[in-house]
Amino acid sequence: MVFSSISFLCGFLFIVFVLYSIIPWLTIKNLLLIIFSLIFYSVGEPVYVFLMLGMSLLNYLLGLVIGKSNKGRKFWLVLSVVANVGVLFVFKYVNFVISNINNMFSSDIPLTNIVMPIGISFFTFQAMSYVIDVYRKDCEYQKNFFNVLLYISFFPQLIAGPIIKYHDLEKEITDRKQTVDDVESGIRRFIIGLTKKVIISNAVAQVVDNLMLDVEGMTVLAAWIMAIGYALQIYYDFSGYSDMAIGLGRMFGFHFKENFDYPYSSTSIKEFWRRWHISLSTWFKEYVYIPLGGNRKGKAWTVINKYIVFFLTGFWHGANWTFVLWGLIHGTFSVIEEGTKFNINNVKFKAVRYVYTMLIVVLAFVIFRADTVAQAMDIISKMFVFGVSDGASNIYLLSQMTPFKIFAFLLGIIFMFPWVDKLWNKLKNNENKVKAYNAVYIITGIVLMICLMFCIITLASDSYNPFIYFRF
Numbered sequence: 478m479v480f481s482s483i484s485f486l487c488g489f490l491f492i493v494f495v496l497y498s499i500i501p502w503l504t505i506k507n508l509l510l511i512i513f514s515l516i517f518y519s520v521g522e523p524v525y526v527f528l529m530l531g532m533s534l535l536n537y538l539l540g541l542v543i544g545k546s547n548k549g550r551k552f553w554l555v556l557s558v559v560a561n562v563g564v565l566f567v568f569k570y571v572n573f574v575i576s577n578i579n580n581m582f583s584s585d586i587p588l589t590n591i592v593m594p595i596g597i598s599f600f601t602f603q604a605m606s607y608v609i610d611v612y613r614k615d616c617e618y619q620k621n622f623f624n625v626l627l628y629i630s631f632f633p634q635l636i637a638g639p640i641i642k643y644h645d646l647e648k649e650i651t652d653r654k655q656t657v658d659d660v661e662s663g664i665r666r667f668i669i670g671l672t673k674k675v676i677i678s679n680a681v682a683q684v685v686d687n688l689m690l691d692v693e694g695m696t697v698l699a700a701w702i703m704a705i706g707y708a709l710q711i712y713y714d715f716s717g718y719s720d721m722a723i724g725l726g727r728m729f730g731f732h733f734k735e736n737f738d739y740p741y742s743s744t745s746i747k748e749f750w751r752r753w754h755i756s757l758s759t760w761f762k763e764y765v766y767i768p769l770g771g772n773r774k775g776k777a778w779t780v781i782n783k784y785i786v787f788f789l790t791g792f793w794h795g796a797n798w799t800f801v802l803w804g805l806i807h808g809t810f811s812v813i814e815e816g817t818k819f820n821i822n823n824v825k826f827k828a829v830r831y832v833y834t835m836l837i838v839v840l841a842f843v844i845f846r847a848d849t850v851a852q853a854m855d856i857i858s859k860m861f862v863f864g865v866s867d868g869a870s871n872i873y874l875l876s877q878m879t880p881f882k883i884f885a886f887l888l889g890i891i892f893m894f895p896w897v898d899k900l901w902n903k904l905k906n907n908e909n910k911v912k913a914y915n916a917v918y919i920i921t922g923i924v925l926m927i928c929l930m931f932c933i934i935t936l937a938s939d940s941y942n943p944f945i946y947f948r949f
Contacts, residue, residue: 489517490725497729498655507627507650510729514632518595521636525594528564529630535560536604537625540611544618557608565601568593573796596636598793602760603629607643609764615644624650633725637718639736639756642763646731653730663727668925668932670720675932677892678713680885681706684877689846691870692855699874700859707846708839709889712741715754741893744830745821746810746837757793761786784808794845799853803845810837 493513500506519526539557543550572588579586607625611618619625628650634641688695688703695703719736726733740752750758766786772779784805791804814821824830840857847853904914 489513494728503651503653506729507623510632511623511627511630514627514630514635517632518630518635522594525597528594529600530626532561532564532601532604533626533629534622536608536629537619537622540608540618540625541620543608544611550612554608554612558605561601561605565597567591568597570792570796599638599640600629600635602640602757603643606640606760606764610643610647616647631726631731633722633729634733637715637722638754639719639722639733640760641733641756642760645734649731655728655730659727659730659732663724665922665925666724666727667721668724668929670717670722670724671932672925672928673713673717673720675935676928677885677889678710678717679935680882681710681713681889684882684886685710685846687877688874691873692852694870694873695856695859696870696874697859697862699870700856702874702878703856704839704843704860706886708741708842709886709893711842711845712737712893713889739893739895739898741835741838742895743834743838744827745814745834746807747814749834749838750807750811757790761790765789780812783812787811797848798850799844799847802850802853803841806837806841806844 493509496509497506500509515526515530518529536557539553539560543553543557546553568591571591575586575588578584607619607628610616628641628643628646685703685706688699688706716737723733723735734756736754736756738752738755740749743749743752766782769782769785770778771782787804787808788801789804790807791801794800794803813819821830821833824833840860843856843860844850844853847856901917904910904917907914
Protein backbone atom coordinates (compact mmCIF):
# COMPACT_ATOMS: atom_id res chain seq x y z
CA MET A 478 0.00 0.00 0.00
CA VAL A 479 1.01 3.66 -0.30
CA PHE A 480 2.49 3.96 3.17
CA SER A 481 4.79 0.93 2.71
CA SER A 482 7.33 3.26 1.06
CA ILE A 483 8.36 6.42 2.88
CA SER A 484 10.11 7.68 -0.24
CA PHE A 485 6.90 7.32 -2.25
CA LEU A 486 4.85 9.04 0.44
CA CYS A 487 7.17 12.01 0.83
CA GLY A 488 7.61 12.36 -2.93
CA PHE A 489 3.86 12.08 -3.51
CA LEU A 490 2.94 14.72 -0.95
CA PHE A 491 5.69 17.08 -2.10
CA ILE A 492 4.67 16.92 -5.76
CA VAL A 493 0.95 17.35 -5.03
CA PHE A 494 1.52 20.25 -2.65
CA VAL A 495 3.92 22.13 -4.93
CA LEU A 496 1.72 21.75 -8.02
CA TYR A 497 -1.40 22.69 -6.05
CA SER A 498 0.30 25.78 -4.60
CA ILE A 499 1.51 27.18 -7.93
CA ILE A 500 -1.75 26.66 -9.85
CA PRO A 501 -3.88 29.84 -9.58
CA TRP A 502 -7.29 28.46 -10.64
CA LEU A 503 -9.46 26.56 -8.16
CA THR A 504 -11.07 24.39 -10.86
CA ILE A 505 -7.66 23.14 -11.98
CA LYS A 506 -6.60 22.70 -8.35
CA ASN A 507 -9.63 20.46 -7.79
CA LEU A 508 -8.88 18.47 -10.93
CA LEU A 509 -5.29 18.03 -9.76
CA LEU A 510 -6.47 16.71 -6.38
CA ILE A 511 -8.83 14.27 -8.09
CA ILE A 512 -6.09 12.92 -10.38
CA PHE A 513 -3.61 12.46 -7.55
CA SER A 514 -6.28 10.99 -5.25
CA LEU A 515 -7.03 8.33 -7.87
CA ILE A 516 -3.31 7.66 -8.27
CA PHE A 517 -2.96 7.41 -4.49
CA TYR A 518 -5.74 4.84 -4.23
CA SER A 519 -4.72 2.88 -7.32
CA VAL A 520 -1.21 2.25 -5.94
CA GLY A 521 -2.74 -0.17 -3.45
CA GLU A 522 -6.05 -0.97 -5.17
CA PRO A 523 -5.57 -0.64 -8.96
CA VAL A 524 -8.76 -2.56 -9.77
CA TYR A 525 -11.01 -1.13 -7.09
CA VAL A 526 -10.37 2.44 -8.16
CA PHE A 527 -13.00 1.71 -10.82
CA LEU A 528 -15.41 0.61 -8.08
CA MET A 529 -14.92 3.93 -6.32
CA LEU A 530 -15.41 5.81 -9.59
CA GLY A 531 -18.58 3.83 -10.28
CA MET A 532 -19.99 4.50 -6.82
CA SER A 533 -19.17 8.19 -7.15
CA LEU A 534 -20.96 8.36 -10.50
CA LEU A 535 -23.97 6.44 -9.21
CA ASN A 536 -24.41 8.69 -6.18
CA TYR A 537 -23.86 11.80 -8.29
CA LEU A 538 -26.64 10.73 -10.65
CA LEU A 539 -29.00 9.79 -7.81
CA GLY A 540 -28.28 13.13 -6.13
CA LEU A 541 -29.03 14.87 -9.41
CA VAL A 542 -32.36 13.07 -9.79
CA ILE A 543 -33.37 13.74 -6.18
CA GLY A 544 -32.32 17.37 -6.40
CA LYS A 545 -34.37 17.99 -9.55
CA SER A 546 -37.42 15.95 -8.54
CA ASN A 547 -40.47 16.98 -6.58
CA LYS A 548 -42.02 13.52 -6.53
CA GLY A 549 -40.56 10.08 -5.96
CA ARG A 550 -37.58 11.51 -4.10
CA LYS A 551 -37.82 8.92 -1.31
CA PHE A 552 -37.67 6.08 -3.85
CA TRP A 553 -34.38 7.37 -5.24
CA LEU A 554 -33.04 7.85 -1.73
CA VAL A 555 -33.91 4.27 -0.79
CA LEU A 556 -32.33 3.07 -4.03
CA SER A 557 -29.14 4.94 -3.14
CA VAL A 558 -28.99 3.48 0.36
CA VAL A 559 -29.69 -0.04 -0.89
CA ALA A 560 -27.05 0.28 -3.62
CA ASN A 561 -24.36 1.60 -1.27
CA VAL A 562 -25.12 -0.85 1.53
CA GLY A 563 -25.35 -3.62 -1.05
CA VAL A 564 -21.87 -2.91 -2.37
CA LEU A 565 -20.55 -2.75 1.18
CA PHE A 566 -22.26 -6.06 2.01
CA VAL A 567 -20.87 -7.89 -1.02
CA PHE A 568 -17.28 -6.85 -0.46
CA LYS A 569 -17.20 -6.87 3.34
CA TYR A 570 -19.86 -9.16 4.78
CA VAL A 571 -20.89 -11.84 2.31
CA ASN A 572 -18.27 -14.37 3.48
CA PHE A 573 -19.22 -13.66 7.09
CA VAL A 574 -22.85 -14.50 6.35
CA ILE A 575 -21.89 -17.64 4.41
CA SER A 576 -19.62 -18.83 7.24
CA ASN A 577 -22.38 -18.39 9.81
CA ILE A 578 -24.90 -20.21 7.62
CA ASN A 579 -22.45 -23.08 7.22
CA ASN A 580 -21.90 -23.24 10.99
CA MET A 581 -25.61 -23.10 11.83
CA PHE A 582 -26.87 -25.60 9.25
CA SER A 583 -23.74 -27.74 8.75
CA SER A 584 -23.80 -26.75 5.08
CA ASP A 585 -20.82 -26.40 2.80
CA ILE A 586 -21.47 -23.25 0.80
CA PRO A 587 -18.13 -22.15 -0.68
CA LEU A 588 -16.74 -18.78 0.32
CA THR A 589 -16.13 -16.16 -2.30
CA ASN A 590 -12.68 -14.99 -3.39
CA ILE A 591 -13.66 -11.34 -3.08
CA VAL A 592 -10.98 -9.11 -1.60
CA MET A 593 -12.28 -6.17 0.42
CA PRO A 594 -11.21 -2.78 -1.01
CA ILE A 595 -9.21 -0.64 1.40
CA GLY A 596 -11.30 2.07 3.04
CA ILE A 597 -14.60 0.95 1.50
CA SER A 598 -16.49 1.64 4.73
CA PHE A 599 -15.27 5.23 4.74
CA PHE A 600 -15.93 6.27 1.15
CA THR A 601 -19.24 4.39 1.09
CA PHE A 602 -20.51 6.37 4.07
CA GLN A 603 -19.36 9.62 2.49
CA ALA A 604 -21.20 8.76 -0.72
CA MET A 605 -24.36 8.07 1.27
CA SER A 606 -23.93 11.34 3.14
CA TYR A 607 -24.04 13.31 -0.11
CA VAL A 608 -27.30 11.80 -1.35
CA ILE A 609 -28.98 12.00 2.07
CA ASP A 610 -27.96 15.64 2.47
CA VAL A 611 -29.41 16.45 -0.97
CA TYR A 612 -32.64 14.62 -0.08
CA ARG A 613 -32.94 16.55 3.17
CA LYS A 614 -32.15 19.78 1.34
CA ASP A 615 -29.27 20.39 3.73
CA CYS A 616 -27.24 21.28 0.65
CA GLU A 617 -27.60 21.97 -3.06
CA TYR A 618 -27.25 19.06 -5.46
CA GLN A 619 -24.07 19.13 -7.51
CA LYS A 620 -24.36 19.66 -11.24
CA ASN A 621 -20.64 19.02 -11.60
CA PHE A 622 -19.69 15.36 -11.24
CA PHE A 623 -16.06 16.20 -10.49
CA ASN A 624 -17.06 18.08 -7.34
CA VAL A 625 -18.76 14.94 -6.01
CA LEU A 626 -15.78 12.84 -7.06
CA LEU A 627 -13.38 15.15 -5.22
CA TYR A 628 -15.51 14.92 -2.07
CA ILE A 629 -15.54 11.11 -2.13
CA SER A 630 -12.01 10.44 -3.36
CA PHE A 631 -9.93 13.18 -1.66
CA PHE A 632 -6.80 11.23 -0.71
CA PRO A 633 -6.01 12.50 2.85
CA GLN A 634 -9.14 10.90 4.33
CA LEU A 635 -9.98 8.42 1.57
CA ILE A 636 -8.84 5.16 3.14
CA ALA A 637 -9.13 5.67 6.90
CA GLY A 638 -11.24 8.73 7.53
CA PRO A 639 -12.31 10.83 9.20
CA ILE A 640 -15.73 10.45 7.60
CA ILE A 641 -16.60 13.88 6.23
CA LYS A 642 -20.29 14.67 5.90
CA TYR A 643 -21.07 16.48 2.67
CA HIS A 644 -22.83 19.46 4.24
CA ASP A 645 -19.68 20.13 6.29
CA LEU A 646 -17.48 20.36 3.19
CA GLU A 647 -19.87 21.62 0.51
CA LYS A 648 -18.73 25.26 0.46
CA GLU A 649 -15.00 24.55 0.52
CA ILE A 650 -15.17 22.31 -2.53
CA THR A 651 -15.96 25.32 -4.71
CA ASP A 652 -14.74 28.23 -2.59
CA ARG A 653 -11.60 28.01 -0.43
CA LYS A 654 -8.23 29.68 -0.02
CA GLN A 655 -4.80 28.32 0.77
CA THR A 656 -3.29 30.54 3.46
CA VAL A 657 0.15 30.59 5.04
CA ASP A 658 -1.36 30.06 8.49
CA ASP A 659 -3.32 27.01 7.30
CA VAL A 660 -0.28 25.52 5.58
CA GLU A 661 1.90 26.06 8.64
CA SER A 662 -0.66 24.65 11.10
CA GLY A 663 -1.42 21.80 8.69
CA ILE A 664 2.23 20.78 8.55
CA ARG A 665 2.43 20.84 12.34
CA ARG A 666 -0.71 18.73 12.63
CA PHE A 667 0.57 16.25 10.05
CA ILE A 668 3.84 15.80 11.95
CA ILE A 669 1.97 15.31 15.23
CA GLY A 670 -0.12 12.56 13.62
CA LEU A 671 2.90 10.86 12.08
CA THR A 672 4.69 10.99 15.44
CA LYS A 673 1.72 9.39 17.18
CA LYS A 674 1.80 6.56 14.67
CA VAL A 675 5.53 5.92 14.42
CA ILE A 676 6.86 6.68 17.89
CA ILE A 677 3.97 5.51 20.05
CA SER A 678 1.57 3.24 18.19
CA ASN A 679 4.12 1.20 16.21
CA ALA A 680 6.32 0.57 19.25
CA VAL A 681 3.39 -0.46 21.46
CA ALA A 682 1.98 -2.60 18.65
CA GLN A 683 5.11 -4.77 18.61
CA VAL A 684 4.57 -5.67 22.27
CA VAL A 685 0.84 -6.30 21.78
CA ASP A 686 1.29 -8.44 18.66
CA ASN A 687 4.02 -10.56 20.25
CA LEU A 688 1.96 -11.19 23.38
CA MET A 689 -1.04 -12.16 21.25
CA LEU A 690 1.03 -14.95 19.68
CA ASP A 691 0.78 -16.90 22.94
CA VAL A 692 -2.59 -16.24 24.52
CA GLU A 693 -2.54 -19.58 26.34
CA GLY A 694 0.70 -18.70 28.08
CA MET A 695 -0.38 -15.21 29.16
CA THR A 696 0.08 -14.27 32.79
CA VAL A 697 -1.97 -11.69 34.65
CA LEU A 698 0.73 -9.09 34.03
CA ALA A 699 1.06 -9.96 30.34
CA ALA A 700 -2.71 -9.86 29.82
CA TRP A 701 -3.02 -6.39 31.38
CA ILE A 702 -0.06 -5.00 29.47
CA MET A 703 -1.52 -6.40 26.25
CA ALA A 704 -4.95 -4.89 27.00
CA ILE A 705 -3.66 -1.46 27.97
CA GLY A 706 -1.15 -1.57 25.14
CA TYR A 707 -3.81 -2.25 22.53
CA ALA A 708 -5.98 0.59 23.88
CA LEU A 709 -2.98 2.88 23.42
CA GLN A 710 -2.09 1.38 20.04
CA ILE A 711 -5.49 1.80 18.44
CA TYR A 712 -5.96 5.32 19.82
CA TYR A 713 -2.60 6.66 18.67
CA ASP A 714 -2.82 4.76 15.39
CA PHE A 715 -6.25 6.04 14.42
CA SER A 716 -6.03 9.52 15.95
CA GLY A 717 -2.60 9.80 14.35
CA TYR A 718 -4.04 9.09 10.90
CA SER A 719 -6.87 11.53 11.57
CA ASP A 720 -4.35 14.21 12.55
CA MET A 721 -2.43 13.58 9.35
CA ALA A 722 -5.61 13.80 7.27
CA ILE A 723 -6.77 16.98 9.03
CA GLY A 724 -3.32 18.51 8.59
CA LEU A 725 -3.12 17.63 4.90
CA GLY A 726 -6.63 18.92 4.31
CA ARG A 727 -5.71 22.21 5.96
CA MET A 728 -2.65 22.54 3.73
CA PHE A 729 -5.00 22.45 0.73
CA GLY A 730 -7.55 24.85 2.25
CA PHE A 731 -10.00 22.28 3.65
CA HIS A 732 -11.05 22.36 7.30
CA PHE A 733 -12.12 18.94 8.54
CA LYS A 734 -13.81 18.62 11.90
CA GLU A 735 -11.97 16.94 14.76
CA ASN A 736 -12.24 13.16 14.99
CA PHE A 737 -10.82 12.63 18.48
CA ASP A 738 -10.98 14.78 21.60
CA TYR A 739 -8.90 12.96 24.24
CA PRO A 740 -11.36 10.06 24.70
CA TYR A 741 -9.23 8.45 27.41
CA SER A 742 -9.93 11.38 29.70
CA SER A 743 -13.64 10.49 29.75
CA THR A 744 -15.53 9.69 32.96
CA SER A 745 -18.50 7.93 31.36
CA ILE A 746 -19.20 5.83 28.27
CA LYS A 747 -21.51 8.55 26.96
CA GLU A 748 -18.66 11.06 27.21
CA PHE A 749 -16.27 8.56 25.63
CA TRP A 750 -18.44 8.45 22.52
CA ARG A 751 -18.53 12.23 22.33
CA ARG A 752 -14.75 12.10 22.11
CA TRP A 753 -13.96 8.84 20.23
CA HIS A 754 -14.21 8.56 16.43
CA ILE A 755 -16.46 11.60 16.41
CA SER A 756 -17.05 11.50 12.65
CA LEU A 757 -18.51 7.97 12.85
CA SER A 758 -20.63 8.53 15.96
CA THR A 759 -22.08 11.77 14.56
CA TRP A 760 -22.69 10.07 11.19
CA PHE A 761 -24.80 7.37 12.87
CA LYS A 762 -26.51 9.98 15.02
CA GLU A 763 -27.51 12.17 12.07
CA TYR A 764 -28.33 9.49 9.52
CA VAL A 765 -29.58 6.57 11.64
CA TYR A 766 -30.44 7.42 15.26
CA ILE A 767 -32.43 10.62 14.63
CA PRO A 768 -34.30 9.22 11.57
CA LEU A 769 -35.26 6.18 13.67
CA GLY A 770 -36.87 8.54 16.15
CA GLY A 771 -33.98 9.10 18.53
CA ASN A 772 -35.37 9.65 22.01
CA ARG A 773 -38.64 11.16 20.80
CA LYS A 774 -40.76 7.99 20.96
CA GLY A 775 -40.45 7.05 24.59
CA LYS A 776 -37.93 5.15 26.71
CA ALA A 777 -38.45 1.75 25.09
CA TRP A 778 -37.79 2.99 21.56
CA THR A 779 -34.88 5.07 22.77
CA VAL A 780 -33.23 1.92 24.10
CA ILE A 781 -34.00 -0.01 20.91
CA ASN A 782 -32.66 2.81 18.72
CA LYS A 783 -29.45 2.99 20.75
CA TYR A 784 -28.89 -0.73 20.46
CA ILE A 785 -29.45 -0.56 16.70
CA VAL A 786 -26.89 2.24 16.39
CA PHE A 787 -24.26 0.52 18.53
CA PHE A 788 -24.84 -2.81 16.77
CA LEU A 789 -24.26 -1.08 13.44
CA THR A 790 -21.27 0.78 14.86
CA GLY A 791 -19.65 -2.50 15.86
CA PHE A 792 -20.60 -4.27 12.63
CA TRP A 793 -19.27 -1.35 10.58
CA HIS A 794 -15.79 -2.13 11.89
CA GLY A 795 -15.68 -5.62 10.49
CA ALA A 796 -17.33 -8.96 9.73
CA ASN A 797 -16.70 -10.63 13.05
CA TRP A 798 -18.80 -11.23 16.14
CA THR A 799 -16.04 -9.63 18.21
CA PHE A 800 -16.82 -6.24 16.65
CA VAL A 801 -20.56 -6.72 17.16
CA LEU A 802 -20.05 -7.64 20.82
CA TRP A 803 -17.75 -4.64 21.27
CA GLY A 804 -20.46 -2.34 19.94
CA LEU A 805 -23.21 -3.93 22.05
CA ILE A 806 -21.13 -3.62 25.23
CA HIS A 807 -20.78 0.11 24.65
CA GLY A 808 -24.47 0.29 23.80
CA THR A 809 -25.43 -1.52 26.99
CA PHE A 810 -23.47 0.79 29.26
CA SER A 811 -24.72 3.81 27.34
CA VAL A 812 -28.29 2.66 27.99
CA ILE A 813 -27.53 1.94 31.65
CA GLU A 814 -26.03 5.39 32.16
CA GLU A 815 -28.99 7.23 30.65
CA GLY A 816 -31.95 4.90 30.92
CA THR A 817 -31.67 3.58 34.49
CA LYS A 818 -31.23 4.90 38.02
CA PHE A 819 -27.53 4.13 37.78
CA ASN A 820 -25.96 7.29 36.44
CA ILE A 821 -22.20 7.30 36.77
CA ASN A 822 -22.22 11.11 36.79
CA ASN A 823 -23.93 10.99 40.18
CA VAL A 824 -20.86 9.36 41.69
CA LYS A 825 -19.09 12.02 43.71
CA PHE A 826 -15.50 10.96 43.12
CA LYS A 827 -14.17 11.63 39.64
CA ALA A 828 -11.47 8.98 40.07
CA VAL A 829 -14.14 6.30 40.52
CA ARG A 830 -15.96 7.45 37.40
CA TYR A 831 -12.72 7.43 35.47
CA VAL A 832 -11.69 3.92 36.56
CA TYR A 833 -15.17 2.63 35.71
CA THR A 834 -15.03 4.14 32.21
CA MET A 835 -11.50 3.04 31.38
CA LEU A 836 -12.11 -0.48 32.68
CA ILE A 837 -15.04 -0.89 30.29
CA VAL A 838 -13.14 0.69 27.40
CA VAL A 839 -10.02 -1.43 27.89
CA LEU A 840 -11.90 -4.71 28.37
CA ALA A 841 -14.08 -3.99 25.35
CA PHE A 842 -10.97 -3.33 23.26
CA VAL A 843 -9.65 -6.77 24.26
CA ILE A 844 -12.71 -8.20 22.52
CA PHE A 845 -12.16 -5.85 19.58
CA ARG A 846 -8.55 -7.07 19.21
CA ALA A 847 -9.19 -10.79 19.64
CA ASP A 848 -9.70 -13.12 16.70
CA THR A 849 -12.71 -14.78 18.30
CA VAL A 850 -15.04 -14.14 21.23
CA ALA A 851 -13.67 -17.28 22.92
CA GLN A 852 -10.12 -15.95 22.68
CA ALA A 853 -11.26 -12.62 24.10
CA MET A 854 -12.91 -14.32 27.08
CA ASP A 855 -9.73 -16.33 27.65
CA ILE A 856 -7.63 -13.16 27.80
CA ILE A 857 -10.09 -11.34 30.07
CA SER A 858 -10.23 -14.32 32.43
CA LYS A 859 -6.44 -14.26 32.68
CA MET A 860 -6.56 -10.56 33.56
CA PHE A 861 -8.49 -11.37 36.74
CA VAL A 862 -6.86 -14.63 37.83
CA PHE A 863 -4.61 -13.10 40.46
CA GLY A 864 -1.82 -15.09 42.06
CA VAL A 865 -1.23 -17.23 38.96
CA SER A 866 2.13 -16.53 37.36
CA ASP A 867 4.44 -18.30 34.94
CA GLY A 868 8.02 -17.23 35.39
CA ALA A 869 8.99 -18.13 31.84
CA SER A 870 6.09 -16.11 30.41
CA ASN A 871 6.97 -13.07 32.49
CA ILE A 872 10.59 -13.33 31.41
CA TYR A 873 9.38 -13.30 27.79
CA LEU A 874 7.21 -10.28 28.57
CA LEU A 875 10.14 -8.40 30.09
CA SER A 876 12.24 -9.18 27.03
CA GLN A 877 9.65 -7.34 24.93
CA MET A 878 9.72 -4.25 27.12
CA THR A 879 12.84 -2.57 25.79
CA PRO A 880 13.66 0.95 27.04
CA PHE A 881 12.23 2.50 23.86
CA LYS A 882 8.99 0.53 24.14
CA ILE A 883 8.62 1.46 27.80
CA PHE A 884 9.21 5.07 26.72
CA ALA A 885 6.45 4.69 24.09
CA PHE A 886 4.02 3.32 26.70
CA LEU A 887 4.78 6.24 29.03
CA LEU A 888 4.38 8.80 26.23
CA GLY A 889 1.05 7.22 25.31
CA ILE A 890 -0.24 7.50 28.86
CA ILE A 891 1.06 11.05 29.38
CA PHE A 892 -0.38 12.50 26.18
CA MET A 893 -3.79 10.86 26.37
CA PHE A 894 -4.84 13.75 28.64
CA PRO A 895 -5.45 17.31 27.35
CA TRP A 896 -2.91 19.06 29.58
CA VAL A 897 -0.87 20.28 26.59
CA ASP A 898 -3.90 21.90 24.94
CA LYS A 899 -4.91 23.56 28.21
CA LEU A 900 -1.42 24.97 28.68
CA TRP A 901 -1.26 26.11 25.08
CA ASN A 902 -4.63 27.87 25.21
CA LYS A 903 -3.74 29.49 28.52
CA LEU A 904 -0.64 31.02 26.98
CA LYS A 905 -2.33 31.89 23.70
CA ASN A 906 -5.25 33.72 25.29
CA ASN A 907 -3.22 35.66 27.85
CA GLU A 908 -1.97 39.01 26.57
CA ASN A 909 0.65 39.16 29.33
CA LYS A 910 2.26 35.94 28.23
CA VAL A 911 2.94 36.69 24.57
CA LYS A 912 6.69 36.17 24.94
CA ALA A 913 6.15 32.84 26.67
CA TYR A 914 3.71 31.79 23.94
CA ASN A 915 6.15 32.72 21.18
CA ALA A 916 8.97 30.86 22.91
CA VAL A 917 6.86 27.74 23.35
CA TYR A 918 5.71 28.01 19.73
CA ILE A 919 9.30 28.05 18.48
CA ILE A 920 10.39 25.26 20.79
CA THR A 921 7.50 23.01 19.76
CA GLY A 922 8.35 23.70 16.12
CA ILE A 923 11.92 22.52 16.72
CA VAL A 924 10.68 19.45 18.60
CA LEU A 925 8.30 18.60 15.77
CA MET A 926 11.10 18.84 13.19
CA ILE A 927 13.18 16.44 15.31
CA CYS A 928 10.19 14.10 15.53
CA LEU A 929 9.73 14.28 11.76
CA MET A 930 13.36 13.35 11.13
CA PHE A 931 13.11 10.48 13.60
CA CYS A 932 9.91 9.22 11.93
CA ILE A 933 11.50 9.34 8.47
CA ILE A 934 14.57 7.44 9.66
CA THR A 935 12.42 4.87 11.48
CA LEU A 936 10.05 4.31 8.57
CA ALA A 937 12.92 4.06 6.10
CA SER A 938 14.60 1.32 8.14
CA ASP A 939 11.61 -0.47 9.64
CA SER A 940 9.21 -3.00 8.16
CA TYR A 941 5.83 -1.82 6.92
CA ASN A 942 3.28 -1.39 9.69
CA PRO A 943 -0.07 -0.29 8.25
CA PHE A 944 -2.71 1.77 10.00
CA ILE A 945 -5.27 -0.38 11.84
CA TYR A 946 -8.24 1.27 10.17
CA PHE A 947 -7.00 0.51 6.65
CA ARG A 948 -8.85 -2.80 6.96
CA PHE A 949 -12.17 -1.14 7.81
